Amino acid sequence: MKRSLQQIAEAVGARLQGDGSVEVGSVASIESASKDDLVFVEEEKYLSRALQSGAGGVIAGEFATSSSGKPLLVSRYPKLTFARAARFLRDGNHDAGNAGLHPSAVVHSSARLATGVVVEAYGVIGADAEIGESTRIGAGCVIGRGAKIGRGCEIYPKVTIYAGTMLGDRVTVHAGAVLGSDGFGYVRDAKSGGYEKFPQVGRLVIEDDVEIGANTTIDRGALDETRIGRGTKIDNLVHIGHNCRLGQSVVIAAQTGLSGSIVIENDVVLGGQVGIGEHARIEEGVMLGGQGGVLPNKVLRGKGVAFWGTPAQPVREYLKQLAALARLGKKR
Numbered sequence: 510m511k512r513s514l515q516q517i518a519e520a521v522g523a524r525l526q527g528d529g530s531v532e533v534g535s536v537a538s539i540e541s542a543s544k545d546d547l548v549f550v551e552e553e554k555y556l557s558r559a560l561q562s563g564a565g566g567v568i569a570g571e572f573a574t575s576s577s578g579k580p581l582l583v584s585r586y587p588k589l590t591f592a593r594a595a596r597f598l599r600d601g602n603h604d605a606g607n608a609g610l611h612p613s614a615v616v617h618s619s620a621r622l623a624t625g626v627v628v629e630a631y632g633v634i635g636a637d638a639e640i641g642e643s644t645r646i647g648a649g650c651v652i653g654r655g656a657k658i659g660r661g662c663e664i665y666p667k668v669t670i671y672a673g674t675m676l677g678d679r680v681t682v683h684a685g686a687v688l689g690s691d692g693f694g695y696v697r698d699a700k701s702g703g704y705e706k707f708p709q710v711g712r713l714v715i716e717d718d719v720e721i722g723a724n725t726t727i728d729r730g731a732l733d734e735t736r737i738g739r740g741t742k743i744d745n746l747v748h749i750g751h752n753c754r755l756g757q758s759v760v761i762a763a764q765t766g767l768s769g770s771i772v773i774e775n776d777v778v779l780g781g782q783v784g785i786g787e788h789a790r791i792e793e794g795v796m797l798g799g800q801g802g803v804l805p806n807k808v809l810r811g812k813g814v815a816f817w818g819t820p821a822q823p824v825r826e827y828l829k830q831l832a833a834l835a836r837l838g839k840k841r
Contacts, residue, residue: 510534511545512598514566514580521593523568527580533565536595547582547598549591568594600661611648629666641678653689659717671729677717683745685724689713692728692735692751692769707731709751716740722747722763731769738775750787762799776812784819797821 512520515529537546539555542564549568550559559567560577567573568582568591575581584590610616614628617636625643628634633651641660646652650664653672658664660678668682671689682688694707711730715737721727722745729735731751737743738756744763749755753767756775765779768787773779778796786805791797794812802819803809809816811823818827 514582517547517566517594517597518582520597521582521584521590523582523584523590523594525580525582526573527566527575527578529580531565531580533598535598536591537564539564547591547594549587551587623660635672647684656689665723671713674713674715674729676715677719677739679718680715681720683721683723683725686721687726688715688721689729690726692731694731694751694769711735711751713737716757719743725749728753728769744781756793768805798824
């Protein structure tokens with residue numbers, strides 16, 4: 510499904526220069542673009558390449574003028590505008606898809622599916638589940654009893670969403686993710702030496718506009734809830750334990766592991782392979798570099814401050830310590 514550049518400009522708040530009736534259906538790089546594609550440039554030195562490409566239109570910064578006749582969408586933040594244009598085009602293509610159930614899908618009679626819902630091959634929708642308008646459930650997904658999924662969500666193949674889990678609107682969950690499984694909580698019997706499972710009867714709540722990577726796992730709360738705040742983006746192969754509470758617009762890179770009952774405040778950024786111990790707290794705006802480690806019950810604070818190492822500390826201090834160790838090694 511194609512959209513005119515005029516429609517795209519209005520949707521993303523860009524200023525149109527040139528023929529707004531030109532239609533495009535996707536986005537591409539400058540090198541691979543065809544007449545049906547939209548491209549972007551952030552720096553003036555790349556503008557001529559974009560104008561000479563096969564693209565149907567170009568998103569560029571305020572520096573842009575066209576002498577080639579190719580239409581321009583001018584924006585103060587071209588990369589952000591390009592991302593929004595891509596989503597606008599993608600959503601249009603989803604709207605054009607055929608709503609309905611694949612013949613092999615299994616949907617319980619008590620489940621409630623809104624207008625425009627798609628359930629692909631071998632999808633299973635449990636009793637009392639609710640799925641909002643224009644949400645797509647991929648092939649082989651399992652949606653448990655009483656789970657609630659909002660509007661405009663994209664659930665990719667073989668995702669498992671356990672009973673009682675709640676997803677807001679426009680949530681994207683990539684293939685193989687498991688949401689709402691039991692947390693890893695046990696009580697040891699000192700007499701027998703065995704372990705008794707602690708109740709895992711809480712729920713998982715995922716707010717609007719969250720994206721969850723492939724094969725990521727997020728546990729339900731033990732007695733209360735695990736909550737993922739609005740606009741948070743989680744990479745592939747991340748584990749989030751029970752009772753964790755993540756704020757808004759948190760970014761977590763691949764292979765990060767969070768123990769139980771951790772608080773991550775708004776706008777925190779966690780690099781790849783970060784490990785955080787139980788009951789730790791990462792305050793607003795903190796950045797923690799790759800393979801950083803936070804000990805249980807510790808607090809990291811300092812908006813805009815970068816931490817690194819294990820145990821994590823401000824990066825300048827950590828680098829000073831590494832330099833001191835290097836000097837000691839040379840002396841020996």
